[in-house]
Every structure is written in structure tokens, then in C-alpha cells.
Amino acid sequence: xxxxxxxxxxxxxxxxxxxxxxxxxxxxxxxxxxxxxxxxxxxxxxxxxxxxxxxxxxxxxxxxxxxxxxxxxxxxxxxxxxxxxxxxxxxxxxxx
Numbered sequence: 862x863x864x865x866x867x868x869x870x871x872x873x874x875x876x877x878x879x880x881x882x883x884x885x886x887x888x889x890x891x892x893x894x895x896x897x898x899x900x901x902x903x904x905x906x907x908x909x910x911x912x913x914x915x916x917x918x919x920x921x922x923x924x925x926x927x928x929x930x931x932x933x934x935x936x937x938x939x940x941x942x943x944x945x946x947x948x949x950x951x952x953x954x955x956x957x
Contacts, residue, residue, distance in 0.1 A: 906935075906942040916952065 907915070912932070913923050926932040933947045 905945040907945050907948065909941060909943075912943050912948060916948075 909920060909923060912918075913920055916923070918926075923932070927934055927941075932943065932951050934941050934943050936942075
């Protein structure tokens with residue numbers, strides 16, 4: 862009975878060692894991948910009113926530009942928001 866317990870201890874240690882040897886390179890690879898990730902800068906969103914003020918246009922004009930696809934927007938629930946950089950890029954691309 863004691864011999865079986867000793868064998869079981871060796872078996873468990875060998876199994877644990879084998880598992881660690883198998884997983885260690887994978888964890889190292891995951892760790893390297895995480896370190897390589899670069900955080901994205903936070904996007905700044907504007908309301909309809911803010912876009913109209915910045916572009917010096919009326920809300921109906923903004924609505925027409927939005928519907929024609931000239932100004933990209935996102936809809937979050939019932940709110941319509943405009944990513945500031947996307948609006949600036951679209952103005953440069955569509956109106957120059």
C-alpha cells in the first residue's frame with residue numbers, strides 16, 4: 862500500500878511537470894503577444910449640435926450629409942454620435 866502511495870506521488874509530480882513543460886511555451890507566447898498590443902487612443906465623439914457648431918451648418922444640412930453617407934455616424938441606443946476624426950476626414954474627402 863505504501864509503495865502505491867509513493868508511485869502515486871511520483872506519477873503526480875511527473876504529470877504536473879509534463880503539464881508545466883507543455884504549457885510554459887504557450888504562456889510565454891501569450892505574454893509576448895499581450896506586450897506587443899498597443900492601446901488605441903480614445904475616440905472623441907460629438908453630438909449633432911457640436912458637429913453643426915464646428916462645421917457651421919444647420920441640423921437639416923447635417924441630416925442630409927448623414928443620410929447621403931458623406932458624414933459617418935454611429936447610433937448608440939437612440940443617440941446619434943459622430944466620431945470627431947471621422948467627421949474631419951470626411952469633410953476633407955468629400956468637400957475639397
